[in-house]
Amino acid sequence: MSSFFxxxxxxxxxxxxxIIIVAFVALIxxxxxxxxxxxxxxxVYTILRLAACILIPLLILVALESYTIAIIAAGVLGVxxxxxxxxxxxxxxxxxxxxxxxxxxxxLLVIGLxxxxxxxxxxxxxxxxxxxFVGLDNFIWIFTQPQAxxxxxxxxxxxxxxxxxxTIAGLAYxxxxxxxxxxxxxxILVFMPMAISFVGASIIWRFVYTARPADQQQIGLLNQIVxxxxxxxxxFLSADPWNTIxxxxxLIWVQTGFAMVxxxxxxxxxxxxQMEAAELDGTNAWQRFINVTVPGIRSSLVVVLTxxxxxxxxxxxxxxxxxxxxxxxxxxxNEMYTQFKNFEQGRSAAFAVVLFLLVLPIVVYxxxxxxxxxxxx
Amino acid sequence: MSAVTPIDLPxxxxxxxxxTRGERKVESGFAKGTKRRLTSRGATIAALVIAILxxxxxFGLFVSSFRPANEVRxxxxxxxxxxxxxxxxNYTTVLQSGNGQLTLGDAxxxxxxxxxxxxxxxxxxxxxxxxxFAWMEFRGKNMLFIxxxxxxxxxxxxALVPLLQLxxxxxxxxxxxxxxxxxSGYTQVWIAHSIFAxxxxxxxxxxxxxxxxxxxxxxxxxxxxGHGQIFFRIVLPLTMPAIASFAIFQFLxxxxxxxxxxxxxxxxxxxxxxxxAEITGSRGQDWHLLTAGAFISILVPLIVFFSLQRYFVxxxxxxxxKG
Numbered sequence: 001m002s003s004f005f006x007x008x009x010x011x012x013x014x015x016x017x018x019i020i021i022v023a024f025v026a027l028i029x030x031x032x033x034x035x036x037x038x039x040x041x042x043x044v045y046t047i048l049r050l051a052a053c054i055l056i057p058l059l060i061l062v063a064l065e066s067y068t069i070a071i072i073a074a075g076v077l078g079v080x081x082x083x084x085x086x087x088x089x090x091x092x093x094x095x096x097x098x099x100x101x102x103x104x105x106x107x108l109l110v111i112g113l114x115x116x117x118x119x120x121x122x123x124x125x126x127x128x129x130x131x132x133f134v135g136l137d138n139f140i141w142i143f144t145q146p147q148a149x150x151x152x153x154x155x156x157x158x159x160x161x162x163x164x165x166x167t168i169a170g171l172a173y174x175x176x177x178x179x180x181x182x183x184x185x186x187x188i189l190v191f192m193p194m195a196i197s198f199v200g201a202s203i204i205w206r207f208v209y210t211a212r213p214a215d216q217q218q219i220g221l222l223n224q225i226v227x228x229x230x231x232x233x234x235x236f237l238s239a240d241p242w243n244t245i246x247x248x249x250x251l252i253w254v255q256t257g258f259a260m261v262x263x264x265x266x267x268x269x270x271x272x273x274q275m276e277a278a279e280l281d282g283t284n285a286w287q288r289f290i291n292v293t294v295p296g297i298r299s300s301l302v303v304v305l306t307x308x309x310x311x312x313x314x315x316x317x318x319x320x321x322x323x324x325x326x327x328x329x330x331x332x333x334n335e336m337y338t339q340f341k342n343f344e345q346g347r348s349a350a351f352a353v354v355l356f357l358l359v360l361p362i363v364v365y366x367x368x369x370x371x372x373x374x375x376x377x
Numbered sequence: 378m379s380a381v382t383p384i385d386l387p388x389x390x391x392x393x394x395x396x397t398r399g400e401r402k403v404e405s406g407f408a409k410g411t412k413r414r415l416t417s418r419g420a421t422i423a424a425l426v427i428a429i430l431x432x433x434x435x436f437g438l439f440v441s442s443f444r445p446a447n448e449v450r451x452x453x454x455x456x457x458x459x460x461x462x463x464x465x466x467n468y469t470t471v472l473q474s475g476n477g478q479l480t481l482g483d484a485x486x487x488x489x490x491x492x493x494x495x496x497x498x499x500x501x502x503x504x505x506x507x508x509x510f511a512w513m514e515f516r517g518k519n520m521l522f523i524x525x526x527x528x529x530x531x532x533x534x535x536a537l538v539p540l541l542q543l544x545x546x547x548x549x550x551x552x553x554x555x556x557x558x559x560x561s562g563y564t565q566v567w568i569a570h571s572i573f574a575x576x577x578x579x580x581x582x583x584x585x586x587x588x589x590x591x592x593x594x595x596x597x598x599x600x601x602x603g604h605g606q607i608f609f610r611i612v613l614p615l616t617m618p619a620i621a622s623f624a625i626f627q628f629l630x631x632x633x634x635x636x637x638x639x640x641x642x643x644x645x646x647x648x649x650x651x652x653x654a655e656i657t658g659s660r661g662q663d664w665h666l667l668t669a670g671a672f673i674s675i676l677v678p679l680i681v682f683f684s685l686q687r688y689f690v691x692x693x694x695x696x697x698x699k700g
Binding site: 064065175216220345 | 490503505514530539553554556558562564576609632634667674675682686690
């Protein structure tokens with residue numbers, strides 16, 4: 001496997017794309033073929049199934065150049081699985097199909113997300129090189145070092161400001177343009193930043209924030225405006241604590257489009273009769289908005305707020321590109337990367353865990369929502 | 378992390394109806410007789426102000442990227458009429474500049490080579506799993522599905538470093554399990570992106586696949602099709618629109634990603650975002666190069682966005698309306 005990939009990497013970049021996709025599609029094709037024939041009766045099919053049960057795990061581990069013991073264990077597990085499948089109450093081959101469909105995703109998720117998450121959690125309690133247990137030292141460091149405390153505080157500022165402002169801006173814009181002429185084009189203008197990468201957005205805004213000495217012409221728009229109003233040019237990105245706000249503006253700029261599109265669809269879904277009834281009662285536009293529209297789109301509002309909150313908690317690219325965390329602008333996700341680059345694995349892991357704990361309430365909320373929904377069905 | 382995330386939270390039944398209704402209206406263009414101007418002049422002006430505020434930064438970058446280097450350095454782009462002059466030199470220069478290992482032109486190709494497989498692979502794997510979750514019965518299905526769903530909010534920061542160790546040393550928990558991948562080009566990035574995309578992809582595709590009428594599946598089964606054929610000949614074609622709209626998200630997500638690239642794509646396989654972030658750090662005042670470079674990197678997402686906008690909006694609302 002690794003020799004295949006090493007060979008692949010010697011090819012020109014553009015040639016690698018079709019090769020890897022064709023190889024992948026071929027693998028999936030074989031898998032679907034086995035799934036299709038799995039439930040068929042007859043000795044040939046049973047033998048084919050047995051062969052697949054043993055050979056597929058064997059071959060995967062051989063391809064990964066694993067150890068002989070592991071390869072043999074995989075073969076034994078394959079036989080065991082075949083037997084389980086053979087005795088399955090839903091008929092032979094049912095389990096086989098199920099595993100065929102689910103295994104690629106579940107195996108990747110376990111290897112790539114579940115196990116690493118556990119590893120990171122363990123690592124958070126180890127020292128920089130991951131050799132000794134240090135208890136809560138890494139966390140104590142995060143919550144006592146002024147720099148690190150500042151990082152956590154900055155993240156909290158992000159979560160407090162960005163979701164609220166972008167939701168309000170998106171909602172206001174959605175209401176303003178609702179049923180106006182050229183609504184579609186109005187939408188595109190605000191929605192466009194969502195397609196732009198955070199790196200691109202950061203460069204765009206760094207350009208807006210650029211400062212030049214007072215005796216020269218300004219090339220950053222914002223400082224030019226300051227100068228027009230008779231002020232002195234400000235280096236927005238190093239003016240602690242306002243520089244964090246300058247970074248948050250970028251996220252707001254990007255996320256407002258998201259809030260606007262979702263809320264706009266929600267507003268259009270509020271039944272027209274309700275609006276008309278409120279109009280007949282003699283309410284003004286503001287009262288209608290507060291008493292009819294907002295309750296009607298409430299759960300969409302919650303969705304937008306939580307989605308943007310998650311985005312603000314995890315914000316990394318903007319801080320990395322604009323300041324790399326200099327001048328007290330760092331956030332948890334950025335510090336996690338910085339510590340990793342400084343070979344402080346324990347601290348890096350501890351930051352990741354703190355981030356996870358901050359996101360956790362939203363996970364719980366989500367899981368409960370989805371469970372509730374499934375019960376309704 | 379990317380700027381775009383489809384809604385992934387379930388909403389309650391009433392709200393779902395409201396959103397579906399709104400979405401239909403968005404798509405039908407509401408050109409019918411219902412079009413009545415309810416908004417006041419003030420609202421229109423406010424909307425106009427917001428629209429201009431939101432567009433000006435991008436517009437400034439766009440104009441500056443075509444101005445001669447000297448002009449960009451000394452005058453603001455809004456003085457373009459008094460300092461007239463356009464050039465494409467910035468673009469030719471920036472495509473050839475970079476760090477020691479690669480130029481921005483190479484990085485563009487890297488971005489393409491990373492993005493296409495990292496879009497296709499997770500979508501196929503996720504649709505397989507989504508099919509099982511939607512149309513096969515097994516014990517613990519709900520629990521497993523919720524577990525997969527919950528995984529999507531585990532920050533990828535939790536997984537990055539251990540996954541890197543698995544790739545570079547073949548170790549899990551410090552025990553060697555497989556051979557290290559070594560220097561194998563894009564492989565690490567492809568696999569990492571595929572894994573990180575799976576939870577959301579499974580969840581969204583499941584919502585669509587579960588909506589296929591049971592009679593269709595039943596009819597195919599009566600005709601003798603097994604799960605393999607049903608998946609390949611019925612489910613895949615029927616869910617193509619959903620797969621297409623998720624593919625757009627995954628494409629933008631990977632193309633715009635910086636974090637995964639920083640960890641997994643080192644040296645000569647770095648995509649554009651990584652190189653641009655690096656140039657921003659090292660040559661932060663060369664605005665003629667930065668503006669042109671940034672514009673090249675946002676060009677592809679903008680093309681995708683403008684040409685496939687319908688799918689984009691539909692995909693964005695997918696999680697909430699089809700939940």
